[in-house]
Amino acid sequence: MGANPDARPQRLLEQIDWVCRRRHYSKRTSEAYRYWARRFILFHHKRHPGDLARPEVEDFLNMLAARHLSASSQRQAINALDFLYREVMETPHEWLQQLDRPRQAKRLPNVLSIDQVGRVLRQMNGTEQLMAQLIYGSGLRISECMSLRVKDLLWSFNTIHVHGGKGDKDRTTVLPRPLIPALKEQVSKVAVLHQQRLKRGHGFAPMPDAMAVKFGAAAGLLPWQYLFPSQVERYDASVKRWVRWHAAPTGLQRAFREAVRRVDGLPHATVHTLRHAFATHLLMSGTDIRTIQELMGHSNVDTTMIYTHVGAIHGNVKSPFELLQAEEARGR
Numbered sequence: 001m002g003a004n005p006d007a008r009p010q011r012l013l014e015q016i017d018w019v020c021r022r023r024h025y026s027k028r029t030s031e032a033y034r035y036w037a038r039r040f041i042l043f044h045h046k047r048h049p050g051d052l053a054r055p056e057v058e059d060f061l062n063m064l065a066a067r068h069l070s071a072s073s074q075r076q077a078i079n080a081l082d083f084l085y086r087e088v089m090e091t092p093h094e095w096l097q098q099l100d101r102p103r104q105a106k107r108l109p110n111v112l113s114i115d116q117v118g119r120v121l122r123q124m125n126g127t128e129q130l131m132a133q134l135i136y137g138s139g140l141r142i143s144e145c146m147s148l149r150v151k152d153l154l155w156s157f158n159t160i161h162v163h164g165g166k167g168d169k170d171r172t173t174v175l176p177r178p179l180i181p182a183l184k185e186q187v188s189k190v191a192v193l194h195q196q197r198l199k200r201g202h203g204f205a206p207m208p209d210a211m212a213v214k215f216g217a218a219a220g221l222l223p224w225q226y227l228f229p230s231q232v233e234r235y236d237a238s239v240k241r242w243v244r245w246h247a248a249p250t251g252l253q254r255a256f257r258e259a260v261r262r263v264d265g266l267p268h269a270t271v272h273t274l275r276h277a278f279a280t281h282l283l284m285s286g287t288d289i290r291t292i293q294e295l296m297g298h299s300n301v302d303t304t305m306i307y308t309h310v311g312a313i314h315g316n317v318k319s320p321f322e323l324l325q326a327e328e329a330r331g332r
Contacts (some may be wrong), residue, residue: 012049013037014255015088023087049084054095058080061099071102107275109268109306117277118324120269123259130182131228131252132274132332135245137321138175139278140273141166141173142253146246150152150187151223155180164208166297176321186227194225197244202233206243219243249255279307281320 013034020030035051044052044059052117060081064074078099086092107181113122117136124132135145144162152161159172175183197203204219205226218224233242249271256271275296282292293304 012041012088016084019083019088024168026164028123032076033080036077037084040078040081040084050089050091054093057096065102071217075101108270110273111137111276111280111307112266112269112273114277114281114320114323114327115261116266117274117281117320118328119263120259120266121324123262124255127186127228127247128252128255130179130186132256132271133179133321134176134183135271136274136278136320137179137276138173139282140173140276143247145252146226146228148227148246148251149223150190150225150227153185153187153227155185162297169297169299171294171297173297174319176319178321178325183227190225190227190229191222193229194222202242202244204241204243205229206245217219276307278320279304281323282318283307285318285320287318 009015013133015029016034016037020033020224040057040060041047041049043063044056047056061074064077069077078096079099082093082096085096099277107199121129121132121136131145134140138160140148140160140162147163149163152163152170153175154161157172158175158177160175162171162173164170194203198220203225205224207219207224226244228247230245230247233244235241238272253271256269260266260269279292279296282295283289289301289304292307293301296304298304
């Protein structure tokens with residue numbers, strides 16, 4: 001008989017990933033926790049964490065502080081070690097849970113004006129331009145944009161269903177009306193490519209959680225295909241077929257950097273700056289802070305409040321992409 005794939009692994013770092021998956025933590029969280037556990041072990045010359053105690057943990061954390069790591073990195077390291085002892089090794093240390101987490105400095109994000117966003121977007125073209133427009137118009141994180149599937153565009157409600165956002169939370173956000181024709185054209189392109197792949201016996205998308213086993217046939221349906229699919233397919237041994245993931249973010253990031261470079265007088269800006277602009281420009285148009293919190297997917301309204309430094313709070317919701325369209329129409 002073969003090994004049970006659900007059995008607890010022997011190696012400590014693999015156990016971290018195993019426990020994270022059982023608790024439905026994100027892949028990035030698992031990777032971060034394994035990274036800090038590995039660094040902790042290597043710092044103490046590959047000694048097992050079970051042989052280490054409070055002095056060794058504090059020595060490691062002091063080393064991180066001495067190297068001037070950011071507060072967020074230090075907090076993540078403490079959380080990773082707490083998770084290692086409490087959840088993986090099942091030997092929780094109360095003192096570790098009570099350690100003071102470094103306070104993260106509150107930085108104001110760089111925000112582009114509506115005019116600046118328009119000038120940058122006009123320097124882009126093709127699929128990358130549509131992605132950037134959607135991130136600005138809907139307040140998506142770049143990973144959320146890449147992970148959109150055809151079924152997530154709710155045309156009748158002018159909304160987008162974001163699945164498994166940060167913290168593995170679902171939410172809905174606004175679908176910019178001016179982008180609907182371009183998005184429908186993108187869906188048509190995906191549909192044509194999908195039909196071509198089905199004829200070759202391919203055309204499957206990876207399914208979340210255990211749905212690949214329970215509803216395997218759904219992976220070959222158009223609604224489950226990624227809105228921005230990758231150009232390559234990968235073989236998924238767990239379901240024994242070729243699947244097509246979403247596009248990597250590197251192409252969009254590269255195109256956005258080049259567009260920013262061609263526009264004079266801009267502050268430092270990345271694709272994520274478009275998400276900041278979404279929130280800021282909604283505030284400027286009078287959208288209330290609680291609505292913006294929901295659209296952004298923030299757990300705490302304090303996170304959203306950082307955008308109030310540029311605008312008052314009043315009025316009704318409108319996608320900032322519609323403001324951009326109106327401004328460009330007046331300039332013609």
